[in-house]
Amino acid sequence: MFPFMAKGHTIPLIQLVHHLRHHQIATVTFFTTPGNAGFIRAGLSCAGDDDVAVVELDFPIDVAGIPPGVESVEGLTSMASFVPFVDAMSLLLPQFEESIAAMQPPASIIVADPFLYWINESAARLGVPNVSFVGMSAFAHVMREVTIRHDPCAVLRPGDVDKDGNPATFAVPEFPHIKLTYDDFIAPFGDTSTVGPMMELTGKLDKAIKESHGLIINTFHGLEAPYIEYLNEHVRLRAWPIGPLCLAQPASAPDAAARPSWMEWLDEKAAAGRSVLYVALGTLLAIPEVQLKEVADGLERAEVDFIWAVRPKNIDLGPEFEDRTKERGIVIREWVDQLQILRHTSVRGFLSHCGWNSVLESVTAGVPLAVWPMNADQPVNAKFLVNELKIAARVWTNDRTIGGLVTSMEISKVVSELMHGDVGAEAAKKLAQLSVHAKEAMEGGSSWIALKEMINEVCAASVIWKEEERNGMADV
Numbered sequence: 001m002f003p004f005m006a007k008g009h010t011i012p013l014i015q016l017v018h019h020l021r022h023h024q025i026a027t028v029t030f031f032t033t034p035g036n037a038g039f040i041r042a043g044l045s046c047a048g049d050d051d052v053a054v055v056e057l058d059f060p061i062d063v064a065g066i067p068p069g070v071e072s073v074e075g076l077t078s079m080a081s082f083v084p085f086v087d088a089m090s091l092l093l094p095q096f097e098e099s100i101a102a103m104q105p106p107a108s109i110i111v112a113d114p115f116l117y118w119i120n121e122s123a124a125r126l127g128v129p130n131v132s133f134v135g136m137s138a139f140a141h142v143m144r145e146v147t148i149r150h151d152p153c154a155v156l157r158p159g160d161v162d163k164d165g166n167p168a169t170f171a172v173p174e175f176p177h178i179k180l181t182y183d184d185f186i187a188p189f190g191d192t193s194t195v196g197p198m199m200e201l202t203g204k205l206d207k208a209i210k211e212s213h214g215l216i217i218n219t220f221h222g223l224e225a226p227y228i229e230y231l232n233e234h235v236r237l238r239a240w241p242i243g244p245l246c247l248a249q250p251a252s253a254p255d256a257a258a259r260p261s262w263m264e265w266l267d268e269k270a271a272a273g274r275s276v277l278y279v280a281l282g283t284l285l286a287i288p289e290v291q292l293k294e295v296a297d298g299l300e301r302a303e304v305d306f307i308w309a310v311r312p313k314n315i316d317l318g319p320e321f322e323d324r325t326k327e328r329g330i331v332i333r334e335w336v337d338q339l340q341i342l343r344h345t346s347v348r349g350f351l352s353h354c355g356w357n358s359v360l361e362s363v364t365a366g367v368p369l370a371v372w373p374m375n376a377d378q379p380v381n382a383k384f385l386v387n388e389l390k391i392a393a394r395v396w397t398n399d400r401t402i403g404g405l406v407t408s409m410e411i412s413k414v415v416s417e418l419m420h421g422d423v424g425a426e427a428a429k430k431l432a433q434l435s436v437h438a439k440e441a442m443e444g445g446s447s448w449i450a451l452k453e454m455i456n457e458v459c460a461a462s463v464i465w466k467e468e469e470r471n472g473m474a475d476v
Contacts, residue, residue, distance in 0.1 A: 019248035035071030138227035214238035222437030298411025368427035
């Protein structure tokens with residue numbers, strides 16, 4: 001396994017390792033770099049030393065456009081550095097090929113993030129089939145395909161509005177009920193100056209996925225059946241839904257002495273019969289201080305109990321905010337076990353950036369969402385959750401674009417509806433059913449069957465490949 005160097009891309013592959021280990025169906029070698037190895041080893045710590053190896057490849061140094069010492073996208077200070085960072089990963093190719101060639105027993109399957117777009121050629125040279133894995137929804141994959149096929153940005157322009165003054169939309173020909181805005185498509189590219197390089201990178205990702213032996217998707221039929229079927233039937237892409245992988249994450253050790261203070265705080269809220277809102281807005285994007293102060297003011301206005309995992313650590317949330325809200329809220333300025341928090345009985349709502357890992361964790365825990373998309377696949381995820389699944393409330397910026405300011409009044413209104421209104425109550429009912437379907441899918445259902453099918457099909461391809469190679473050598 002070889003993830004892209006970002007926590008959101010790495011975590012689901014760590015969870016896949018746990019899933020494979022639990023069922024004792026594979027041994028795993030996990031590729032990474034020294035700067036990411038500690039995080040991975042911590043995540044794999046209970047996976048079993050005998051069946052999981054971590055191989056560290058030296059990250060290239062002195063690469064133009066990348067700050068010194070940065071080995072993951074969380075360390076980048078600008079979207080302008082993103083494409084150079086992705087391209088720099090190709091410099092790991094010689095080390096990777098050498099490690100794969102030396103493996104004993106030989107590798108059967110390579111599972112790689114398509115951001116490592118060069119791995120298909122390496123896999124072909126090594127005679128090992130490659131399967132793509134990127135932590136997006138099936139819905140987002142379909143929308144990515146739409147972007148490539150129809151180029152909606154050719155007809156949508158920044159600032160285009162409809163007769164009501166709202167952002168103009170593009171109706172997806174294959175799914176006319178889905179209407180996307182310019183922001184929905186341009187969000188993955190960040191600053192407009194990066195659109196060209198990012199579009200070129202998108203083409204490389206699409207090629208990497210389609211030239212691999214198929215695509216593993218962290219989802220399940222009960223959540224995204226129409227879009228999984230579309231990928232398999234109309235994109236000519238073998239797609240295996242094998243999630244939600246967060247259900248394979250082992251529970252934290254029940255060591256009372258090691259129990260974090262915020263979990264004890266949640267215990268107290270549960271004992272008092274109080275419902276808690278969890279707030280976490282992702283790890284990649286640095287949200288401006290002025291915006292986080294609006295969030296703080298909105299939480300205070302809403303008078304809801306909350307637990308807020310905030311970053312950066314030294315952010316100023318306003319004069320005495322934490323003192324004024326200490327009876328109702330707690331602010332955490334360090335890495336937390338998000339899944340553990342969402343599974344706590346007191347947590348009844350989640351204000352989220354709508355990254356797919358967070359969505360799945362919320363779905364499996366049965367926690368309704370308030371979604372505030374900011375970049376990447378988050379805008380299309382938000383549309384899917386709000387308009388189709390109806391398990392989330394949308395947080396809107398003041399100008400209804402991705403880059404606008406979310407006011408404290410908007411935060412207050414949406415979280416109040418989520419925690420105390422009909423929106424949250426109806427979402428909770430739907431999520432109760434979805435969480436059951438998720439568990440069934442992983443425990444002998446559709447996702448478990450898909451995983452076994454993937455392994456059987458790709459291993460069969462590997463056997464045929466090696467047999468053809470041997471026959472060719474014999475003929476020579």
